[in-house]
Amino acid sequence: MKRPNxxxxxxxxxxxxxxxxxxxxxxxxxxxxxxxxxxxANEAVGVYKRGHVDILKWEQANPxxxxxxxxxxxxxxxxxxxDAVRRAWLVHRELAEVQSRFGPQNVQLIxxxxxxxxxxxxxxxxxDADELLKVAVQARKAWVEAVAARxxxxxxxxxxxxxxxxxxxxxxxxxxxxxxxxxxxxxxxTEASARMDLRRAKLVAAQSQxxxxxxxxxxxxxxxxxxxxxxxxxQITTLSQADLQKGAQAIQEQLPKAExxxxxxxxxxxxxxxxxxxxxxxxxxxxxxxEREYITxxxxxxxxxxxxxxxxxxxxxxxxxxxxxxxxxxxxxFWIAETDLQWVMQGGAPDSFVTLGGxxxxxxxxxx
Numbered sequence: 001m002k003r004p005n006x007x008x009x010x011x012x013x014x015x016x017x018x019x020x021x022x023x024x025x026x027x028x029x030x031x032x033x034x035x036x037x038x039x040x041a042n043e044a045v046g047v048y049k050r051g052h053v054d055i056l057k058w059e060q061a062n063p064x065x066x067x068x069x070x071x072x073x074x075x076x077x078x079x080x081x082x083d084a085v086r087r088a089w090l091v092h093r094e095l096a097e098v099q100s101r102f103g104p105q106n107v108q109l110i111x112x113x114x115x116x117x118x119x120x121x122x123x124x125x126x127x128d129a130d131e132l133l134k135v136a137v138q139a140r141k142a143w144v145e146a147v148a149a150r151x152x153x154x155x156x157x158x159x160x161x162x163x164x165x166x167x168x169x170x171x172x173x174x175x176x177x178x179x180x181x182x183x184x185x186x187x188x189x190t191e192a193s194a195r196m197d198l199r200r201a202k203l204v205a206a207q208s209q210x211x212x213x214x215x216x217x218x219x220x221x222x223x224x225x226x227x228x229x230x231x232x233x234x235q236i237t238t239l240s241q242a243d244l245q246k247g248a249q250a251i252q253e254q255l256p257k258a259e260x261x262x263x264x265x266x267x268x269x270x271x272x273x274x275x276x277x278x279x280x281x282x283x284x285x286x287x288x289x290x291e292r293e294y295i296t297x298x299x300x301x302x303x304x305x306x307x308x309x310x311x312x313x314x315x316x317x318x319x320x321x322x323x324x325x326x327x328x329x330x331x332x333x334f335w336i337a338e339t340d341l342q343w344v345m346q347g348g349a350p351d352s353f354v355t356l357g358g359x360x361x362x363x364x365x366x367x368x
Contacts, residue, residue, distance in 0.1 A: 074224055074226065075222045075223070075224040075225045075226050076216075076218060076221075076222050076225055076226065077225070077226040078143065078212070078216070078225050078226065078227060079226075079227075079228055080143075080228075081113060081139070081140045081143050081144070081232075081335075082111045082112050082113070084139040084140065084142065084143035084212070084215075084216065085110070085111045085113075085135075085136045085139045085140060086111055087139070087216045087217070088135050088136070088138065088139035088215055088216055088217075089132070089135060089136070089139075090217065091215070091216065091217035092131075092135055094128075094131075095128075095131065095132050095135065098126065098127070098128045098129065098131065098132045099132065101126045101127065102122065102126055102129070102132065106118060106119075106122065110132065110133065110136055111136070113140065113338075113339070113342065115133070115342040115343070115345065115346055116239070116247055116342060116345055118346065120247075120250040120251045120253070120254050120346075121254055123251065123254045123255070123346060123347050124254045129346075130346075130347065130348065133343060133346055133348060134343075134348065137339055137340075137343045137348065137350075138215060139215060139216070140335075140339045141336055141339055142208070142211050142212040142215050143212060143227075144231065144332055144335045144336055144339075145208040145211070145212075145332065145336075146205070146208040146209045146211070146212045146225070146227055147227050147228055147230070147231050148208075148231055148328055148329070148331070148332035149201065149204045149205035149208045149209070150205050150209075150227055150229070151229065151230050151231065151328050152201045152204070152205070152325060152328050152329075153198070153201045153202055153205045154229070155321060155324050155325060155328065156194070156197050156198040156201045156321075156325070157198060158321065159194050159197070159198070159318065159321040160191070160194040160195055160197075160198050162194075162314065162317055162318070162321070163187075163190050163191040163193075163194040163195075163318075164191055164194075166187050166190065166191070166314050167184075167187050167188050167190070167191040169187075170183070170184040170187040170188065171184065190318070209224060209225060209227075212225060213225060231328070231331045231332060231335060232335070234278065234281040234282060234285065234331055234334050234335075236282070238274070238275065238278050241271070241275075244267075244271050244341075244345070247345050248263070248264070248267040248271075248344075248345060251263065251345055251346060251347050252264060252267075254347070255347055259347070262349065263344065263347060263349075266344045266349060266350070267344050267345065269353060270337075270340050270341040270344040270345075270350075270353065271341065273337045273340070273341075273353045273354060274334075274337045274338060274340075274341040276337075276356060277330070277333045277334040277336075277337035277338075277354065277356060278334055278337075278338075280330045280333065280334070280356050280357070281327075281330040281331050281333070281334040283330075284323070284326050284327040284330040284331075285327050285330070285331070288323050288326065288327070289320075289323045289324060289326075289327045292316075292319055292320040292323040292324075293320060295316050295319070295320070296313075296316045296317055296319075296320045299312055299313050299316040300313060326357070329357060330356070330357070333354045333356050333357070336354045337353065337354050340353055340354070
């Protein structure tokens, strides 16, 4: 299907954020030139059976040339946590001997994040085993942070585009006398807030990618990495409490007496954070986000049928954007908590545990 000619506002499609123009702006209140624009935009929407929903799907499947150029990969590809771990090991040449003592099968388990399948006695039998695991932990966490930050930027960019279009719409309503300047102010503040959120997210993404570049020993060679668009999905099931307790006891038996009590306390905290992070990630993805998506989808259909106003649609779209951001954060928290748990179950001692929905972390000093 040929793409219709949409109205553009300051270089941004007015369809951004799953909405076009408000049908409430009548021909009697809109100047002739603007009226022509509004009519062309709405007629273009009519080409599609489901209006704005189909337009969005068309645009996702047919990116503009500018978007296509932006999507070209630049830098070293690090598609998985395993790739990050193996590259980080290469930076520490002294770990080659440690890997040799572990053996290729155990090294593969560590790189793949399957630490609970390791023989607990390796901690006692392999010298410097903790160093190999510590570098792997750092690489996994840095990769998760970088991918999550990149994912967050993409969603906040979409949120800003919706806010820009909403503010432009508000300006037009003020121009034609349908709104007062006071009525436009909240919409303008929403745009400013979205712009600030995106600016902060871009800084976090740049900093997290720089940290990963440094960890992988690519400083001076690469200014960016090719990372996946999203984090791995969170599995539905987790290890049972009984299996975790059994694994914790097995590793504690391999530790010196002075470390056993410390590891027992750390294991208890790590399990609690892991279980909570897993439940949070599933609820964010399977309940909150899905419901927000459903509400937005239905509001779009009602808007296309002139049963909802554009402001109803904007509110639902923003709520969905916030739910998406929360889901990304919950997904990130889970993978960090999972890494910490695996490390503790091998005798490691994280400096802190992740705080759900925060960025700040819970210190583990109580476990020392």
